[in-house]
Amino acid sequence: MNKQTTSQTGTKVQQQTKKYLNYINGEWVASVSGKFSKNVNPATGECLGEVPQSTKEDVDLAVLAAKKAQKSWRIVPAPERAEILYEVGRLLKEKKEELSQILTSEMGKVIAEARGEVQEAIDMAYYMAGEGRRLFGDTVPSELRNKFAMSVRVPVGIAGLITPWNFPIAIASWKSLPALVAGNAVVWKPASETPFLAAEFVKIYEEAGLPKGLLNLVFGSGGVVGNAIVEHPDIDIVSFTGSNEIGRQINERAGGMLKRTSLEMGGKNAVTVLEDANLDLAVDGIIWSAFGTAGQRCTACSRVIVHEAVKEELERKLLERVSKLKIGNGLDESVDVGPVINKASLKRIDNYVKIGVKEGAKLLCGGEILSGGEYDQGHYYAPTLFTDVTSDMTIAQEEIFGPVTSIIPVKSLEEAIEVNNSVEFGLSSSIFSQDVNRVFQAMRDLDTGIVYVNAGTTGAEIHLPFGGTKGTGNGHRDSGVAALDVFTEWRSVYVDYSGTLQRAQIDNK
Numbered sequence: 001m002n003k004q005t006t007s008q009t010g011t012k013v014q015q016q017t018k019k020y021l022n023y024i025n026g027e028w029v030a031s032v033s034g035k036f037s038k039n040v041n042p043a044t045g046e047c048l049g050e051v052p053q054s055t056k057e058d059v060d061l062a063v064l065a066a067k068k069a070q071k072s073w074r075i076v077p078a079p080e081r082a083e084i085l086y087e088v089g090r091l092l093k094e095k096k097e098e099l100s101q102i103l104t105s106e107m108g109k110v111i112a113e114a115r116g117e118v119q120e121a122i123d124m125a126y127y128m129a130g131e132g133r134r135l136f137g138d139t140v141p142s143e144l145r146n147k148f149a150m151s152v153r154v155p156v157g158i159a160g161l162i163t164p165w166n167f168p169i170a171i172a173s174w175k176s177l178p179a180l181v182a183g184n185a186v187v188w189k190p191a192s193e194t195p196f197l198a199a200e201f202v203k204i205y206e207e208a209g210l211p212k213g214l215l216n217l218v219f220g221s222g223g224v225v226g227n228a229i230v231e232h233p234d235i236d237i238v239s240f241t242g243s244n245e246i247g248r249q250i251n252e253r254a255g256g257m258l259k260r261t262s263l264e265m266g267g268k269n270a271v272t273v274l275e276d277a278n279l280d281l282a283v284d285g286i287i288w289s290a291f292g293t294a295g296q297r298c299t300a301c302s303r304v305i306v307h308e309a310v311k312e313e314l315e316r317k318l319l320e321r322v323s324k325l326k327i328g329n330g331l332d333e334s335v336d337v338g339p340v341i342n343k344a345s346l347k348r349i350d351n352y353v354k355i356g357v358k359e360g361a362k363l364l365c366g367g368e369i370l371s372g373g374e375y376d377q378g379h380y381y382a383p384t385l386f387t388d389v390t391s392d393m394t395i396a397q398e399e400i401f402g403p404v405t406s407i408i409p410v411k412s413l414e415e416a417i418e419v420n421n422s423v424e425f426g427l428s429s430s431i432f433s434q435d436v437n438r439v440f441q442a443m444r445d446l447d448t449g450i451v452y453v454n455a456g457t458t459g460a461e462i463h464l465p466f467g468g469t470k471g472t473g474n475g476h477r478d479s480g481v482a483a484l485d486v487f488t489e490w491r492s493v494y495v496d497y498s499g500t501l502q503r504a505q506i507d508n509k
């Protein structure tokens with residue numbers, strides 16, 4: 001696809017923009033709709049290219065291919081499947097910079113963070129490749145003589161993956177790699193905002209030698225393609241990461257069909273700063289967690305719960321640091337905070353800020369859509385700090401998903417824990433303190449799936465389970481060995497080598 005632009009010398013030049021197709025049964029194919037949607041850079045408003053607007057029929061074709069391919073994949077020895085994952089890891093490493101540039105261009109996060117995200121996919125590839133030689137089950141003693149008992153993992157079948165735009169390759173790696181190493185086939189719908197990186201990731205699987213039909217990529221809207229995945233009778237498990245609103249709908253629809261769903265949803269994460277904390281360290285943790293990825297992380301620090309004895313000092317230090325943040329196009333290495341994903345997001349964030357002011361929170365800085373110069377081409381929001389926020393305010397309860405954080409003063413650790421746990425989400429929390437006794441109390445009582453001590457709310461490592469309690473999830477976890485539980489069934493196997501019919505204890509006593 002070409003578009004005409006004017007060069008610096010004023011001549012008209014034809015510039016190439018990209019066009020990707022769906023990947024079904026090992027072929028790059030157009031959607032049966034023949035229609036395409038645009039992929040836009042949130043920093044500049046530039047159209048990067050197009051991807052198909054697929055339909056239910058495209059999903060049907062992808063599922064058909066997946067079913068056929070999975071029949072033989074499930075009996076390929078797992079260490080042999082893993083060989084392909086090692087190659088995926090190697091290729092990701094080789095193409096790290098290229099992938100990071102694409103990530104920043106279509107999603108907006110600053111380039112250093114994009115590199116970190118691609119690294120996460122590399123780590124996950126090697127980690128899950130290792131699982132090809134483990135996939136541990138249990139062997140246990142039988143109750144009876146001459147009888148052997150064990151449990152083994154078997155693949156679930158066809159996995160439908162639905163992923164968000166904020167971590168377009170990390171989250172796709174958390175889901176596709178364990179699904180494939182465990183012997184499943186995959187149909188993947190990436191977020192509409194970040195299609196190119198999805199296509200590049202699939203190209204890597206293709207180059208690594210993944211047999212055709214095992215990984216199918218279908219671009220298109222959540223309402224059409226996502227829905228078709230959720231409702232397809234031959235998709236056995238739906239692994240979704242995204243908003244609570246959509247996750248809840250998926251759970252209801254897929255649950256009605258008795259499908260397994262693994263849901264990773266929103267967060268309202270808090271950093272707690274006690275009076276004995278190293279305040280400079282706490283400030284580092286808060287700035288990174290609240291404003292990294294322009295606050296668009298499920299683990300973003302959206303609340304700062306601070307002991308009243310150090311509140312003023314913390315506010316002063318935070319304000320000083322926020323004033324130094326450079327906001328702009330994430331491809332510029334000197335930029336700290338990139339744009340938010342789109343105009344709707346910008347408006348939603350601004351609306352939350354207005355609600356905060358109306359409900360009586362004190363705005364310390366930010367609180368505006370940035371304009372003028374390069375800001376007019378993209379979607380930029382000023383890093384925003386509120387203080388004197390109370391736990392019942394809207395901005396202290398709802399996920400904002402932008403560069404906004406709220407300082408909530410408290411009088412004790414017990415009150416801090418109560419405030420931390422007062423939201424409907426339970427993804428990540430953090431505590432800054434030098435007191436080992438209070439730290440252990442917090443580790444016990446903070447009701448979140450991830451707890452950090454003397455670090456911000458972000459920074460998960462791929463070999464630990466990732467996910468949350470309460471409204472954040474439905475009990476499953478991405479990454480770590482726990483991810484294998486999502487994509488496998490347990491099979492208990494009993495082998496009786498006594499030569500007689502031995503009745504089990506249950507039928508004997």
Ligand code: NAP
Nearest residue numbers: 163164165191192221222226227242243246264265266298
């Ligand atoms: P979203 O709007 O829920 O979208 C997530 C995915 O679901 C996208 O691929 C979307 O497709 C698709 N979708 C939309 N409507 C659908 C439907 N009716 N049926 C099936 N699929 C549908 O979320 P988002 O805005 O992309 O992501 C931000 C959210 O993700 C935040 O709440 C964040 O906290 C959460 N998140 C959670 C985690 C975690 O691990 N807990 C990690 C990252 C992000 P389209 O793109 O085409 O709309």
